[in-house]
Amino acid sequence: MEITSSAMLKTTTTPPHPLAGEKVPLTAFDRAAFDVFVPLVFAYRAPAPSSEAVKEGLRVAVAAYPLAAGRLAVDVAVDGQGRRRRRRVLHVNDEGVLVLDATVEADLDAVLAANVATDLYPALPEHSFGAALLQVQLTRFRCGGLVVGLIGHHHVFDGHSMSTFCATWARAVRDGEAFIVPSPSLDRAITGVPRSPPAPVFDHRSIEFKVESPPVYADEVTKPKAIGAGGGDRLSALPDDLLLRVLHFAPAVEAASTSLLSRRFGALWRSTGAVNLAARVPGAGGRDAFTTVKYQ
Known part of the structure; x- marks a missing residue:
């Protein structure tokens, strides 16, 4: 070539x-x-x-x-x-x-x-x-x-x-x-050709990224107090993660009853993730003898 x-x-x-x-x-x-x-x-x-x-x-x-x-x-x-x-x-x-x-x-x-x-x-x-x-x-x-x-x-x-x-x-x-x-x-x-887009004027930072306000309680009875403070409901002052951990090991009926203690507990028991089952199985005494077995 x-x-x-x-x-x-x-x-x-x-x-x-x-x-x-x-x-x-x-x-x-x-x-x-x-x-x-x-x-x-x-x-x-x-x-x-x-x-x-x-x-x-x-x-x-x-x-x-x-x-x-x-x-x-x-x-x-x-x-x-x-x-x-x-x-x-x-x-x-x-x-x-x-x-x-x-x-x-x-x-x-x-x-x-x-x-x-x-x-x-x-x-x-x-x-x-x-x-x-x-x-x-x-x-x-x-x-x-x-x-x-x-x-x-x-x-x-x-x-x-x-x-x-x-x-x-x-x-x-x-x-x-x-x-x-x-x-x-x-x-x-x-x-x-380069564009010249308008500068944004909407205040996204102040409007869309607000800091959450602390919860407001109706009265001093249900308001949790700091741990270690004199008197008050110290159990309600615990964080949700710790309360859920405690309720996880309680039977479902007892965990649900904690909602009657204060508004602080409310429906926390529904988020524990624990499942409690009770079954009656025939026992050694015959067909009319049953034993209650709990699965937790």
């Missing part, structure tokens, strides 16, 4: 794309994607379109996808608290798409049968910053076949957007001057 030419393909559109010159922050989906280039290879048997037609179609397609001709960069933004934060952005600066031309003195079918594709697309860059985010290699074969190999950065293209871009490119080559950008198209102008 021989690389015959290497050039940066740039686009010129009138009017310019809404994102031209902007630094578009990465979306949450972009940040979740790997910082890698993803290769893709298309093979076409003869007759194949000329390299000039393929490049012109690429120029038209990239005009609709200007992020593909941009570069990864780091921008410094100031958050709401005045702190400076570094963030990755896609600089839509039209630095261009790298296009390589190559020739192979072999037939396309022989190369495809060998299942060797690493030489059919551009070499993967070691670093993403400063590298062309879309790189294309057009490889011509002796039989007239053509292989279009490309690599695209994952922050710019996911599977669906790459498929849509390639469909746009192919249609631009076929239609020529009659080309119309198909729908859907990649338009980050909607999410690329």
